[in-house]
Amino acid sequence: MNRSIIIAIIIAVGVTAWIASGQIDMGNDSESGSGDAVAATKAESTTAETAETEKNQPKIMGVRYAISTAQPREQEIIVHGRTEANRVVDLKAEISGRVKKIHVDEGDRVKAGDRIVSFDVKDNQARLQEAQALVRQREIEFNAAKKLNKKGFSSDTTFASAQAQLDSANAQVTAMKIRLNDLVITAPFDGYIEARAAEVGDFVKDGNSIATIVESDPLLITGQISELQVGKIEVGGEGSAKLVTGETVKGKVKFIGRVAEPETRTFRVELEVPNDGYKLRSGVTAEITFKTSSVAAHFLSPAYLTLNDAGVLGLRTVGENDIVEFHPVRILSDTPEGIWVQGLPETVRLIVVGQDFVRAGDKVKPDLFVAEASQ
Structure with a gap:
């Protein structure tokens, strides 16, 4: 056979083999790229599902609480009045x-x-x-x-x-x-x-005035008490009065009216106090405080008070299973040191930090509040 023909055949076989090997590599590369894309798609889908799951789960808020226990507290009724001669x-x-x-x-x-x-x-x-x-x-x-x-x-x-x-x-x-x-x-x-x-x-002439004599020891401090509170005091009960002149005196209830004033629906009440030496004068404005029966109440800071969605004043506590509870309360008295409230259970975990960011029924992560934590 002619030598040139043999060389041509060898070259043709080599070219054919080279072309065939390139097609095989391209096929492998295509298959490898397709696998990577599928894996990336699956990973992206898993991430989206995880994010959606986390989005649907409720967020647990962290709060701080303090243990509050009820104490016996004498109720007080405050009435504004004035001093009068007996x-x-x-x-x-x-x-x-x-x-x-x-x-x-x-x-x-x-x-x-x-x-x-x-x-x-x-x-x-x-x-x-x-x-x-x-x-x-x-x-x-x-x-x-x-x-x-x-x-x-x-x-x-x-x-x-x-x-x-x-x-x-x-x-x-x-x-x-x-x-x-x-x-x-x-x-x-x-x-x-x-x-x-x-x-x-x-x-x-007979019947003409000669002189006016006043008995002011004991002295009376009188006021008008509402129809809702008059049943909480009784004759002989204790009371105190702070006069606008600065004196504070104590005495006992002498009289409680039986007929209400038609205009105000209030009853006259008289507190009898000693007035040795006639030092206290008649006609002075006074704030009368009557003691009533003792009730269980909590003493706390007014900063812990909050409002629910209906505008009711109350306190939020941590109940069973760390679920938030809302308790409407009534303020019994207000002092410079704090307030006395009624309406809570005997012992509660009172939320003192974060109470305005949670609602009744929320699950929270409670943490005990200590004095050092606030410094």
């Missing part, structure tokens, strides 16, 4: 007469029976002596009639007439003594003279 009496003349002597001045303290004003006696003493003389005459006539009646020399009618005349004479003496007593105005009780209308030389 008694105020306007002394008036019982007979007409001219003022002869003034025994007291305004502001003086007096005891029961002390003289306030004396009237001129004039002829009243002489009239008393005349009445007493008549009594002595009637006694002689009565004794004579009595002896004659026993002996049968006088009728029963004559004896009865003598008895009546003697009684009449005694009545005149009594009336004159009363009149003389009325010429001196005396204090009916211990107190002080708030005002005096009479002066020496004044002619005073």
